[in-house]
Amino acid sequence: xxxxxAMRSFVEVxxxxxxxxxxxxxxxxxxxxxxxxxxxxxxxxxxxxxxxxRKVSLTHAGEAAIKRCERILDETxxxxxxxxxxxxxxxxxxxxxxxxxxxxxxxxxxxxDFTERHPWVNIDILASDTYSQLVDERIDIALRYTExxxxxxxxxxxxxxxxVLCASDEYLKQHGEPVSPAELTKxxxxxxxxxxxxxxxxDNQQISVTVKGNIQGNDVGLLLxxxxxxxxxxxxxxxxxxxxxxxxxxxxxxxxYHTSASALWAVYLSRxxxxxxxxxxxxxIAEQWQEDIKRLVPVD
Numbered sequence: 001x002x003x004x005x006a007m008r009s010f011v012e013v014x015x016x017x018x019x020x021x022x023x024x025x026x027x028x029x030x031x032x033x034x035x036x037x038x039x040x041x042x043x044x045x046x047x048x049x050x051x052x053x054r055k056v057s058l059t060h061a062g063e064a065a066i067k068r069c070e071r072i073l074d075e076t077x078x079x080x081x082x083x084x085x086x087x088x089x090x091x092x093x094x095x096x097x098x099x100x101x102x103x104x105x106x107x108x109x110x111x112x113d114f115t116e117r118h119p120w121v122n123i124d125i126l127a128s129d130t131y132s133q134l135v136d137e138r139i140d141i142a143l144r145y146t147e148x149x150x151x152x153x154x155x156x157x158x159x160x161x162x163x164v165l166c167a168s169d170e171y172l173k174q175h176g177e178p179v180s181p182a183e184l185t186k187x188x189x190x191x192x193x194x195x196x197x198x199x200x201x202x203d204n205q206q207i208s209v210t211v212k213g214n215i216q217g218n219d220v221g222l223l224l225x226x227x228x229x230x231x232x233x234x235x236x237x238x239x240x241x242x243x244x245x246x247x248x249x250x251x252x253x254x255x256x257y258h259t260s261a262s263a264l265w266a267v268y269l270s271r272x273x274x275x276x277x278x279x280x281x282x283x284x285i286a287e288q289w290q291e292d293i294k295r296l297v298p299v300d
Contacts, residue, residue, distance in 0.1 A: 002036075003043065004076065007069040009036035010048060014066050015269055016135055017056050025138065077276065091120035092277045097132035098125065098143040101221045101240045102264070107143070110285050121277060129218045134269050140278050142267045145237065153267040158286050163259040164241050165198075166250035170230035177253055178233070181209045188232035189213040190223040198235055200257040207257070224250075235259065264289075 012022035013033060023030040041048050048062035058066060098107050103125055111123050126132060132139050134153070149155035167177075178184055181200045189198075189211035200207045213232050217223055220236060227234035228249040244250040266282050 003040070004073075006036040006040040006043075007073060009033045010040050010062075011066055011069050011073065013037060013049065013056060014058055014062065019056065021135060025135070077279070089120065090118040090277050090280055093122040093124065094140040094278055094281060095124045095126065095138060096141045096143065096281075097134075097137070097139045098127060099129050099145060100127045100219050101129075101224070101237070102143060102145075103127035104221065105243065106239055106289075107285075110288055113288075114281060114284055123281075129220070134267075140268065141282065144265050144267055146263065146265060149265045149267050153269065155265045155267045156282060156286070158264045158266055159289050160263045162238050163235050164238050164245075164252050165233060165235050165254050165259065166227060166241055166245065166252055167233045168228055168230045168250055169248075171227070171232060172251065172253070174230070179254075181207050181254065181257055184209050184211050184233065187211075187213075188215075190226050190232045190234040191216045192220055192223065192235075193218045198259070200254070200259055202257045 009022060009026065009028070009032075012025055013019055016022050016025065019030050019033050019037075023033045026033065028036075037049060044061075044065065046061040046065070047059050048065055050057045050059055096107070096111075104127070107125065111125065115121050115123060126137070126139070131144065132142055134142060143158075145161075175187060178187060181198070184198065190213050191211060193216050196210055196212060198209050198211055200209070211233075215223070215226055215231060220240060223234045224236055224240060224244060226232065228244055233253070234250075241250065241252070245252055266285070268278070
């Protein structure tokens, strides 16, 4: 029995709660995955999974075994990373899901740099402002702006980032410039779907304002363009706002009030399954963005 493959099959089935999905993710047949799990159970002399026609779940023994299996797989992956780092010859394909604006303004530059350094690597970018399903869409890495990543995912914080409120000179001349967050209720605010409550901090006091406007969207890039055309006030991550501010398309406002910070995280299902290529890429973007962190503060 290939115990390493058996452990991978067991962990994949446990994480997906499906022999069929596990087989697809591992590029094996369902029968092969089932046999691998059975072999592992025979070797450990314990039943690891409850199997019914509708559901697959861990037994008590399986809950204990999966932690050790993940640790073994993780250490094996780390060994591969170290070996490939020394060889400096990465190859393969990784699939990355990321917000549209981030993909267009920051990620693509690093992807091009990474593939130039490693010409045998292919990178698929799935740009979307909706959260991708890592298992169903076979995503290796998802980059997400959030204050707190999903507890069910492994997450690595890449950097913290503030937001900034902006509007065009045209809009501010016509409607006036707000001097406090409360005045935003009198303005046309371009709102990201589901994020109509804008929070601010000043003198250690938190202020929340519910805003509204005649344009909403799930792509911050669209909201940025509308704001640049004088359609309203927009709240943007600083990495997206800075180029427009520098180009005089937008002007930051309410800078005396600190907008709530978010962070960019790299999330994935399990360290155990990370290819060395995935780890190398995450290390690369984390290092590059930390070096370029000055881009992520508001431009005055």
